[in-house]
Amino acid sequence: MAIDQLKARRLEQMGLGPVWVLRMPVGHALDASRSESAAPSVHVPAPRSEDYSSAHANGAIPAMDWDTLESTIRSCTSCGLCQGRTHAVPGIGDRQARWLFIGEGPGRHEDLQGEPFVGPAGKLLDNMMRALGLARGKHTYIANIVKCRPVGDDGRDRPPSADEAAACMPYLERQIALIKPDVIIALGKTAAASLLGVGEDTALSGLRGKPHSYAGIPLVVTYHPAYLLRKPADKAKSWQDLCLAQRLYDER
């Protein structure tokens, strides 16, 4: 069976068939006319960094092993997000993963369970991985930019502020250094902006569809699964992004 047919059958089995059909060759310039909508959120002023103790000040994170890193994250008070968390969510998966998926931060379900990408968005991410022949925990690791849930005054999830993302980034940097993945997939604008060092006002459409690099590791930007649940028509574009990531992986 041809590869395209095999992929189509796999996607059909996932219940994503027509939506995920690849309509143009991998690497083709992508339609940049639509950008990712921001998740419903309210703006919460970032706490002043001096209000919180900093585990980063001692410079210990770059030398931490996995267990020390995770226990440090679980007890971290380096930014204000520690105040509202039920559980910090360090990440989950294969510590020697070839594929690293990075979202923006835990939501309500993740905060309660201590695991990233649970609930409907997590199921869609699982399907995206399955489309690549991958599975959660098998050659894959899932992490977030921030490890504690950003929550607005109304109790709803919100994106992390730039200060919160910066406070937490040393943990992700250490995770990436320990994993040494072959390819990174940034899920959504917050993850992409933090990893690529571009402003939050950069449109996701300008970051998708082309290869990037983080610390010498190929990086591809695609939509956050929560966004795709709201805009399923964009799954086709996300499938193109995954195909680009697959190509970069194959070239390693």
Ligand code: SF4
């Ligand atoms: S979000 Fe990151 S930096 Fe902030 S308290 Fe949680 S683990 Fe620490």
